Amino acid sequence: MKKILLVSSILFPLLLSAQTWSSDVAQIFYNKCTACHHPGGAAPFSLMTHAEVSPLAAAVYQCVNTGEMPPWPPDNNYQQYQHNRALSNTEKTTIIGWLNNGAQEGNPNQTPPPPVYTSNTFLGNGDLQVQIPTYMSKATTQDDYVCFNIPTNMTQNRIIKAVEVVPGNREIVHHCLVYLDPTSIESTDTIGGNCASPSNGSTKLITGYTPGATPMILPSTDPVKLGLDIGPGSSIYFAMHYPIGSYGLYDSTKVILHFYPVGTTNVRQISAGPLLANYNFSLPANQVSNLNAVYPPGANTIPTNFSVLSVFPHMHLTGTKIKAYAYKPGADTIKFVNIPKWDFMWQDFYFFKFMQKVPQGYKLKSEGTYDNTANNPNNPNTPPQTIYSGFNTTDEMFLTYFHFLPYQPGDETYDLEALISASLNDYPINDNSSIVAYPNPFDQQLTLSFPKSLEPNDQLYFYNASGQLEFKLEPESGTTELQLGPEQIDWNKLPNGVYYLSARLGGQLLSKKLIKF
């Protein structure tokens, strides 16, 4: 006789403090999800509140458990990057545990005030804006890949210190690669929907935009000023990607360039280029193939020391993994990037936390794998066909771009996040909050003045510009003004840069942009 398993209802001891949205989980979402999942953000829906997250519990569980969200392809055990989006193990366990225990809200009045997102630009209006004409996406059954080459109309040479890509329509711009075409040799191509990159070697990739990306900000104060020359006759080349489902929607993405003041000296030129490139291959149908590229070619090695700022690996749809490093027999390998599961949808420049010194005598190398079989759901051809190296999305590419420059002693020791934060002082403040802060920018003493006196449950959170919580303030109720001097806050512990005060005052959310210098 078949045994019947009786599942008895075992009474687990009640967890002393079951995790709740307000006390445990909201802050993780603010740190790792809401940069994209906020109203008007790049993701299709907001995950800012318990009311928004709880109906999607099953989808969130799925994405977090598989690692699909947050999107962050590089392996953090291989190298450390700025703007790392991955969940730590503790964060992941907390989210999963909370979902398994019924995704409780907790006390809504204790929900931390959220980070603040600027709806238009992060760095302000800049010195030059270059915009594509209004374009209607043609992505019906296939993604739409189009390219625009737009003249800068510049009349003199300038040096770029920051580049911000502002998508015209955040909901449909899946990615945008921005190139500098020094001689306006490229052309606009909006026919056919398969333009993935420029066709001339002189056109250099300068930055990329994927949802949630922060602008490319180069350190621009002593001891390290970095920049990129741009001059008369140049164009900005945009390679745009609009995903299926965006048909009929309009976009007009722009790039905002910020220049050093004319006459600034000691700016070190950075170069951007696909040092590791292999254009000479074909990928036979129904096979998994491996490719590699080395720099310099043949028996040559790197002739002088150089410093590497970032890495951008690039493949198309059949790529499955890619790795790039520098090596020298008998010496340590210098690791740049390892993407164990390539995702064409999430490509980016990964900026290192510290510049990577590549000494003379080394060689750079990349290794990639392509799955051109019917098992690969991203294979553009059914049945599989031989795929050749080429610029169309359905062709393949094997490139690794770098931002790099000649090495100077000390390069590998600079904390780039701190230097970039300090460089943010050069950018203007724009906000119209009812919280008054003075002086702003501030140094060691900050005064905050509120529209009404503080109540016992009010919350004041101090976020940095990328939405990470720095500290909370616990003011006495009844006050309308807070003096934050060195006795209250150890300001020296905070790098200079842009911060947001996010407050819940009498149940109402208010925020204020602050700059520390």
Ligand code: HEC
């Ligand atoms: C860098 C931007 C970004 C971040 C950070 C991010 N998401 Fe997403 N998310 C997206 C985009 C864009 C989509 C739409 C689907 C797509 O294009 O892949 C999405 C889709 C989703 C979906 C729907 C998935 C599906 O299969 O339809 C869920 C659920 C989700 N995200 C949860 C999260 C959670 C939870 C976090 C944080 C732990 C997070 N996301 C962080 C950009 C982001």
